[in-house]
Amino acid sequence: MESKKQWNEGANSSISMVNYMIDDKETKISALIVDDDAIIRKIHKTMLERLFNIEAKTVRDGKEAVDLCRSGENFDIIFMDKEMPIMDGHEATKHLRAMGVKSIIVGITTRADGKDKEEFLASGSNHCFEKPLDQAKVEKVLQEHGNFSI
Amino acid sequence: MLGLGADLLWADMNRLLAFLFHQGVLDEQFLQLQQLQDETSPNFVSEVVNIYFHESEKLLRNLRALLMEKEFSDYKKMGIHLNQFMGSSSSIGAKRVRNVCVAFRAATEQNNRAGCLRALEMLEHEYCYLKNKLHELFQIEQQRALAAGVRYPVQN
Structure with missing residues (x-):
């Protein structure tokens, strides 16, 4: 049977390219x-x-995200919802940037009117997408930040 | 090779899906969910959708309870419930439910109680229709799996 790497070398899709890049890394x-x-x-x-061979953790609100990063956990990408109890995504993003967190932060919102996007970008996020977060949006983030260190 | 029964059920499933797409009940996000289903998690879609049903019914009860209050004024709280409903609906590909949520949220932002009541009735109607159709889809899928000799754990 073909190895995953061989299959990826022959494929053109960006998902395959992402997997290929990941396969060659130690982490x-x-x-x-x-x-x-x-x-x-x-x-x-x-x-x-x-779909992307990404190791993913989940938390339920912005405060949990801030606490997790404060405890020393590092993430390459953070997918941040906007409206959450305790601490919303916009506040959490501000806190994370103030703490020096360098992760790519992707804001996720239910609003298409641009107000949430402005808030997210102003608070230090790299991207803001309307829900649902789908394959194409994740690919866009990975392609734009293909050179980030992991 | 699948048995003839399984083939026919597969065709039924595709017909129903095509109908739901044509009606705008579902969108391509539902297909993306199906892509995440494999032999390691053969019930992924129905598991997610069952959580969605459970959460949605809670949200609908909360929305109705808020609107039925005599001194109703908590439009902000309604907006929070609707954001959650919109987010989960768009994530499973429930396009028509999501669109009604958008209209409902607009009514809450205008403090329009009559508009909210109309939107709630429409939302309940769309949600019931979606639930019935997805139950129908999962029943066909279950029958097809049995006809093909695949044993998946039964979803309630």
């Missing part, structure tokens, strides 16, 4: 999913792990 890309919705946590975690 996987790591991601944190921050969302108060159990459905979204489950879908995003499964998508990142299955």
Whole structure:
């Protein structure tokens, strides 16, 4: 049977390229999913792990994300929901940047009107997408930051 | 090779899916969910959708309870419930439910109680329709798996 790497070398899709890049590294890309919705946590975690070979952790609100990073955990990418109890995504992003967190932060919102996007970008996130977070949006992030160190 | 029964059920499933896409009940996000289902998690879609049903019914009860309050004024709380409903609906590909949530949220932002009541009725209707159709889809899928000789754990 062909090895995964051989198959990836022959494939053109960006997912394959991402997997190929990851296979050649000693460590996987790591991601944190921050969302108060159990459905979204489950879908995003499964998508990142299955389609992109990304190691994903989940937390339920912005405060948990801040506490986790403060405890010394590092993530290459943080997928941050906007509306959450205790601490929302915009506040959490500000805290993380103030702490010196260098992760790629991707804001996720239910609003298409641009207000949330402005807030997210102003607070230090790299991207902001409207829900749902799908394969194409994750690919876009990975392609734009293909050179980030992991 | 699948048995004839399994082939026919596969065709039924695809017909129902095509119908739901054509009606705008589902969108391509639902197909992305199906891509995440494999032999290691053969019930991924129905598991996610069952959580969605459970959470949605809670949200609908909360929305109705808020609107039925005599001195109703908590539009902000309704907006929070609707954001959650919108997020989960768009994540499973429930396009029409999500679109009703958008209209409902607009009514809450205008403090329009009559508009909220109309939107809630429409939301309950769309949600029930979606639930019935997805149950139908999962039943066909279950029958197809049995006809093909695949043993998956039964979802309630």
